[in-house]
Amino acid sequence: MAYFAIGVDLGGTNLRIAAVSERGEILEIITTSTEVGRGRDYVIDEMTASIQKLAEKHKDKGALSGVGIGVPGIIDMSTGMLRESPNLPGWSDYPVREEIERRLGSRVILENDANAAALGEFWLGAGKGMSDLCMLTLGTGVGGGLILNGTVWHGMTGMAGELGHITVDRDGPPCGCGSRGCVEQYASATAVKRMALEKVGERHAPELAKVMERDKEITAKHVFQLAMAGDPAAVEIFRTVGEALGVVLAGFINALNLPMYVVGGGVSAGWEAFAPRMFEVVRKRSFVYAATMPEKNRKGTIIAKAELGGDAGILGSARLPMLAQRGS
Numbered sequence: 001m002a003y004f005a006i007g008v009d010l011g012g013t014n015l016r017i018a019a020v021s022e023r024g025e026i027l028e029i030i031t032t033s034t035e036v037g038r039g040r041d042y043v044i045d046e047m048t049a050s051i052q053k054l055a056e057k058h059k060d061k062g063a064l065s066g067v068g069i070g071v072p073g074i075i076d077m078s079t080g081m082l083r084e085s086p087n088l089p090g091w092s093d094y095p096v097r098e099e100i101e102r103r104l105g106s107r108v109i110l111e112n113d114a115n116a117a118a119l120g121e122f123w124l125g126a127g128k129g130m131s132d133l134c135m136l137t138l139g140t141g142v143g144g145g146l147i148l149n150g151t152v153w154h155g156m157t158g159m160a161g162e163l164g165h166i167t168v169d170r171d172g173p174p175c176g177c178g179s180r181g182c183v184e185q186y187a188s189a190t191a192v193k194r195m196a197l198e199k200v201g202e203r204h205a206p207e208l209a210k211v212m213e214r215d216k217e218i219t220a221k222h223v224f225q226l227a228m229a230g231d232p233a234a235v236e237i238f239r240t241v242g243e244a245l246g247v248v249l250a251g252f253i254n255a256l257n258l259p260m261y262v263v264g265g266g267v268s269a270g271w272e273a274f275a276p277r278m279f280e281v282v283r284k285r286s287f288v289y290a291a292t293m294p295e296k297n298r299k300g301t302i303i304a305k306a307e308l309g310g311d312a313g314i315l316g317s318a319r320l321p322m323l324a325q326r327g328s
């Protein structure tokens with residue numbers, strides 16, 4: 001019998017809810033701005049109402065497998081509680097899964113948003129047809145996800161895959177996680193912006209200073225456009241992004257020897273500006289990569305740009321109850 005699922009992408013600014021067919025088609029998507037400021041209960045009310053609406057409207061597409069919700073932050077899979085989520089104040093140590101299940105009366109699976117995005121790319125994007133995949137999502141922060149043998153690798157409690165907090169420089173800038181010099185401090189949109197402002201402050205970046213003057217802010221997109229136009233300060237920033245990614249990817253490749261590593265999220269739009277340096281560093285620092293360079297007639301290690309854009313998370317979230325249904 002045909003089936004479908006509901007995927008939810010609960011971000012710090014947007015709440016997106018989609019009905020997704022078993023083949024991965026988005027049947028309908030509802031986007032609202034998450035009014036986080038109105039509190040957890042308000043957001044949960046709004047979310048459950050939209051889920052119910054979609055479930056009712058698409059019931060002719062088959063049975064509802066369940067609901068998958070991608071949330072920013074670390075989740076304890078055994079209790080279905082968020083342990084830490086800087087973007088969702090007031091949600092920590094609250095039985096999110098239980099509460100939503102109670103209201104909906106159907107299976108609910110919570111997953112870290114970056115893990116969900118990795119599963120989405122694995123199912124329908126860059127990793128389609130692969131056996132395993134490791135993904136980095138370069139957004140406001142840097143998220144990570146590991147798909148091993150077709151399923152999300154959770155580790156002991158569900159917190160595995162925090163790849164954005166792997167150290168690149170032990171004396172680097174302090175990170176929100178409590179450590180320093182994490183890859184998030186070099187390859188996130190926030191980091192690109194910070195590095196640009198530092199260069200403007202040091203008077204090393206006349207073109208970036210002009211952007212600041214004109215737009216009153218600098219975004220990763222501005223820096224990318226300048227880098228592509230050859231501005232030395234912007235080129236250097238994206239070189240730093242590529243270098244940090246190269247260092248951590250080399251480590252992942254040596255540790256895991258997976259067939260594919262995917263780089264996604266908003267900053268991955270700057271692929272052309274950071275990828276050359278990233279590949280250069282990976283080649284130098286990972287002997288496993290060097291030994292598995294893709295060649296004719298032989299499988300190799302592939303490092304690729306994500307393909308699903310902003311839909312990776314919601315598609316991966318919808319996939320979760322489908323996989324659980326198969327397993328049970």
Ligand SMILES: [Zn+2]
Pocket residue numbers: 164165166175176177178179180182184
């Ligand atoms: Zn960190």
